[in-house]
Amino acid sequence: MKRRPNKFVLAAIGVVHLTVVTLTWRDIRQRPQDQIRGSKNLWRVLSAANTAGSGAYWLAGRRRPRT
Secondary structure (H helix, E strand, O other): OOOOOOHHHHHHHHHHHHHHHHHHHHHHHHOOHHHEOOOHHHHHHHHHHOHHHHHHHHHHHEOOOOO
16 A cells, blocks of 8 residues: 655645745845855755755855954
8 A cells, every 4th residue: 555645744844845945035135145155046046946955055055244
């Protein structure tokens, strides 16, 4: 017998992904280019592709503001 994924689990995963991507894109839009490693468009594409792309942006794509 084949197992089918639960629709509610898939919906929850989708909501989490959209929330993370929305927060990532808002940060990319508001952050100056000199505080981002690489291009803003590259990070938008990577973050939209999967949730791991957003995680990579938050961990490695942002530079700390110079004080």
